[in-house]
Amino acid sequence: MRSTMNVNTAKRHAVVESPYGPLTLVATDGVLSGLYMTGQRHRPADESFGERVAAEEAPFPEVVRQLAAYFAGELTAFDLPLRLEGTDFQRSVWDQLVRIPYGDTWSYGELAARLGKPNASRAVGLANGKNPVGIIVPCHRVIGASGGMTGYGGGVDRKVRLLAFEAGDRD
Structure with a gap:
């Protein structure tokens, strides 16, 4: 896990389908900072996720690619920069x-x-x-x-x- 921090907090999000229901991906300053499931406990309010964008927009394509590989049984460890607050x-x-x-x-x-x-x-x-x-x-x-x-x-x-x-x- 690569962790990054930044003082600016521009957020955007995308929603992708998975075998476990829709996943909301949240990026803060272009770095993945959230992955939330429907009905998840401690899920922040949707309004806090920022603008909704297509999953094809940065930084989400690599996240989506790695999630797809994981769900296909082809990936056992993720390699993504994360911003964990x-x-x-x-x-x-x-x-x-x-x-x-x-x-x-x-x-x-x-x-x-x-x-x-x-x-x-x-x-x-x-x-x-x-x-x-x-x-x-x-x-x-x-x-x-x-x-x-x-x-x-x-x-x-x-x-x-x-x-x-x-x-x-x-x-």
């Missing part, structure tokens, strides 16, 4: 999420331990739920300590489907 702790959690291998899962406790904060499972869960770039920053790969499908901002049903897809279930 959050607290230092949230960004540290999101930085760890991209380290979870495709098709694998980590528990909230394991993620907290990797951050050097073994008692921070709950805080990790809260930061995970506020991930602004779902799928690309794979928060769906975090599960409960018992292996259970705990919450997912895009809905537990989507989480189950994404994990099954990454495990090889292409139906």
Whole structure:
């Protein structure tokens, strides 16, 4: 994951179809800053996404290309510049999420331990739920300590489907 920051905040967005429903892609100053699903918890108001543009307009073509390759089972890791806005702790959690291998899962406790904060499972869960770039920053790969499908901002049903897809279930 390549992360960039800038003080200017010009936003624009595009909506693309996916096997998991429409995805709203948001760019801030030409860098992907959001990927939101329909009905997603912690989804900002649509008015905050800026002007709607075609998915063929920059910077969205490369995002769309990589998402299509992912959904075709041809891409297991994204390589896109991202602008992730959050607290230092949230960004540290999101930085760890991209380290979870495709098709694998980590528990909230394991993620907290990797951050050097073994008692921070709950805080990790809260930061995970506020991930602004779902799928690309794979928060769906975090599960409960018992292996259970705990919450997912895009809905537990989507989480189950994404994990099954990454495990090889292409139906």
